[in-house]
Every structure is written in structure tokens, then in C-alpha cells.
Amino acid sequence: xxxxxxxxxxxxxxxxxxxxxxxxxxxxxxxxxxxxxxxxxxxxxxxxxxxxxxxxxxxxxxxxxxxxxxxxxxxxxxxxxxxxxxxxxxxxxxxxxxxxxxxxxxxxxxxxxxxxxxxxxxxxxxxxxxxxxxxxxxxxxxxxxxxxxxxxxxxxxxxxxxxxxxxxxxxxxxxxxxxxxxxxxxxxxxxxxxxxxxxxxxxxxxxxxxxxxxxxxxxxxxxxxxxxxxxxxxxxxxxxxxxxxxxxxxxxxxxxxxxxxxxxxxxxxxxxxxxxxxxxxxxxxxxxxxxxxxxxxxxxxxxxxxxxxxxxxxxxxx
Amino acid sequence: xxxxxxxxxxxxxxxxxxxxxxxxxxxxxxxxxxxxxxxxxxxxxxxxxxx
Numbered sequence: 001x002x003x004x005x006x007x008x009x010x011x012x013x014x015x016x017x018x019x020x021x022x023x024x025x026x027x028x029x030x031x032x033x034x035x036x037x038x039x040x041x042x043x044x045x046x047x048x049x050x051x052x053x054x055x056x057x058x059x060x061x062x063x064x065x066x067x068x069x070x071x072x073x074x075x076x077x078x079x080x081x082x083x084x085x086x087x088x089x090x091x092x093x094x095x096x097x098x099x100x101x102x103x104x105x106x107x108x109x110x111x112x113x114x115x116x117x118x119x120x121x122x123x124x125x126x127x128x129x130x131x132x133x134x135x136x137x138x139x140x141x142x143x144x145x146x147x148x149x150x151x152x153x154x155x156x157x158x159x160x161x162x163x164x165x166x167x168x169x170x171x172x173x174x175x176x177x178x179x180x181x182x183x184x185x186x187x188x189x190x191x192x193x194x195x196x197x198x199x200x201x202x203x204x205x206x207x208x209x210x211x212x213x214x215x216x217x218x219x220x221x222x223x224x225x226x227x228x229x230x231x232x233x234x235x236x237x238x239x240x241x242x243x244x245x246x247x248x249x250x251x252x253x254x255x256x257x258x259x260x261x262x263x264x265x266x267x268x269x270x271x272x273x274x275x276x277x278x279x280x281x282x283x284x285x286x287x288x289x290x291x292x293x294x295x296x297x298x299x300x301x302x303x304x305x306x307x308x309x310x311x312x313x314x315x316x317x318x
Numbered sequence: 319x320x321x322x323x324x325x326x327x328x329x330x331x332x333x334x335x336x337x338x339x340x341x342x343x344x345x346x347x348x349x350x351x352x353x354x355x356x357x358x359x360x361x362x363x364x365x366x367x368x369x
Contacts, residue, residue, distance in 0.1 A: 060320055064319075071349055071350070071354075072354055072357075075350055075354045075358075079350055079354075150366065150367075155367075157367070173366060174366055175364075176364060178364075182366070253365065253367075253368055254368070255368055258368055259368060282368055283366045284364060289362075290362050290365040293366070293367075295368075
């Protein structure tokens with residue numbers, strides 16, 4: 001093939017000279033250092049009217065308050081968790097060192113004679129596990145239920161029974177923030193285990209039948225499960241005084257009778273050996289509110305002495 | 319308000335940005351560690367005990 005002839009290049013049009021346009025744009029305007037200064041009269045837009053300023057100020061104040069409220073939620077739900085985790089860790093470390101350092105005599109063989117715990121306000125004295133909440137759910141329980149105590153972890157109501165004692169071992173815990181130990185308390189079902197460990201003993205408590213289960217408990221297939229051994233409506237095993245004590249209840253904050261030795265029976269005088277060994281957990285309800293209290297009652301079904309390397313079989317439930 | 323603060327921060331732009339960040343962090347810290355811990359017990363949503 002013969003080479004193609006080169007294409008003819010288009011002829012450039014003659015250069016047009018565009019005359020410079022003179023405008024009133026002032027280059028020096030932006031070079032002026034004083035432009036950024038605070039003299040109000042030199043700012044480019046005319047000064048805002050008072051009404052405009054007031055409306056803007058009001059809007060900014062509203063935005064600021066909204067941000068503060070949002071920050072408070074962050075504080076309540078996350079920051080308090082961090083602060084409490086540290087305190088809980090310290091309390092657990094103190095408890096561990098106490099348990100490993102002082103040697104105690106094993107608990108007396110007679111189950112009615114408990115070795116009294118040395119309860120000091122603000123100090124942890126027991127560990128608590130709820131296997132259905134997972135292996136990592138463990139808290140050291142401190143003595144006392146003031147705000148300061150509950151920042152550390154679940155708190156034992158002063159003057160209520162000790163773990164394993166006849167009566168009512170009552171514990172309060174936060175549901176939101178501060179480690180939120182009792183966040184999922186509403187999910188506990190009847191027969192779920194709550195394990196409490198002291199220096200010398202393990203106690204296995206199990207959630208009592210719910211109020212809807214009390215009536216048909218004997219015929220309920222659930223009651224035949226091995227985890228429900230020892231769990232029955234208290235009214236059938238301990239008498240009518242316990243008729244109101246069920247697995248879960250929601251009460252108003254003034255109903256302190258739920259942590260009485262016999263719940264709801266404040267004045268009752270029942271000898272200790274006729275009393276059930278109960279565990280009661282209290283937290284706020286509904287979540288983020290303090291209108292009511294969520295209460296969970298459980299009964300002791302088993303106890304084991306603490307031994308090296310021994311972990312109760314209930315701990316792997318869940 | 320924010321505009322007023324910005325206009326009164328001294329120094330060139332990058333310095334003003336740094337100052338603004340310091341101000342914001344300071345106020346958040348003040349809220350988190352002083353104001354909120356003080357206000358929280360007075361607010362009605364985290365009481366867990368019965369009386």
C-alpha cells in the first residue's frame with residue numbers, strides 16, 4: 001500500500017485580540033489585612049439586625065442543649081461503664097487477695113449453723129454468676145446499696161440474709177450504665193441458675209416459677225427437667241405465707257416488702273428453720289426509668305464447699 | 319454565639335482551629351467528669367433499690 005498523503009492541517013484563524021475588560025473588582029479588597037479584624041463596620045455583609053441575632057442565638061442555644069443531652073446519654077450508657085469496670089476490677093482483686101491470703105476453717109457440718117461472713121460496707125464479699133448470661137457474666141457483690149456501692153457492682157441490702165442463710169439474700173444492681181449487671185434480668189426464666197460463691201461455699205439458687213406457671217406447675221413438663229429439681233411454687237412447699245413469692249414481679253419503688261425475709265410478709269414471725277432460703281434481685285424497670293422495680297426471686301437448691309479446682313456443674317448451664 | 323467565639327479566638331486560622339478543639343474537649347470533659355456525675359443522682363431513671 002502506498003503511504004497515505006499527509007492530511008492538510010486546518011488553517012489557524014487569525015488571533016483575535018480581546019480587549020481587557022475594566023471592572024470595578026477591587027483586588028486590594030481581599031489583601032486588606034483589616035478585613036479579618038473585628039471592626040463591625042468593615043465586615044462585608046451589613047450588620048445583622050437585633051431580631052436576626054436573637055433568633056440565631058436562640059437556635060444555637062437549642063442545638064447546644066440537644067448536644068448536651070446526647071452527651072449525657074453517652075455518659076450514662078458508656079462512660080459510667082468504664083468507670084465502674086475499673087472499680088469492679090479493684091473490688092474483685094481485693095476479694096481475691098483476701099480469699100487467698102487468710103485461711104478459714106471449713107463451714108460447719110450442720111447446715112443450720114452458718115459461718116458468718118465479715119461484711120464491710122463497700123467491700124466485696126461474694127462472687128455472683130448467672131450461667132445463662134454467659135461465661136463472662138460474673139460480678140463481685142459488695143455490701144451496701146447506696147449509689148456509691150452500686151457503682152462498684154451489685155450491692156447486698158444491709159440487714160438481709162447472707163448467702164445460704166434462711167431468709168432473703170437481697171441484691172440490687174444497675175440495669176443501665178455502671179456496668180449494668182442486671183441489664184437482662186427480665187430474661188431470666190424459671191429454673192435458671194444464679195450461683196453465688198463465698199470464700200468457703202458455693203450456693204446455687206434457681207429462679208422460682210413465674211406467676212403464670214404456679215397454677216399448673218406439677219403438670220408442667222418443665223418441672224420434670226433436671227434443672228428444676230428443688231424448684232416448686234413456694235406456696236406448695238413452704239405454706240401460704242409465700243403465696244405472693246414468684247419468680248418475677250414488677251412493683252413500685254416503695255414496696256420494700258419484696259426483700260423481707262418472707263417477701264410481702266413484713267410482720268410475719270416465722271422461725272428461721274421454717275423459712276425458705278431465698279435470693280432476691282432488684283433493678284429498675286422499665287429500662288431507663290425509675291418508675292417501677294423489677295424483682296426476681298430464686299430459691300437455694302444446692303450448695304457445695306469450695307475446693308481447689310472444683311466448679312459446680314450448674315456453672316456450665318446456659 | 320459560636321460565631322462570636324470564633325471571631326474572638328486570636329491567631330491565624332490553624333491556631334484558631336486548635337483553640338476551638340481544645341475548647342470543645344475541655345467543655346466535654348467538664349460535663350463528663352463534673353456536671354454529669356453531679357446531676358445524675360438527681361435524675362429519675364437509675365434507681366434500682368426498693369425502700
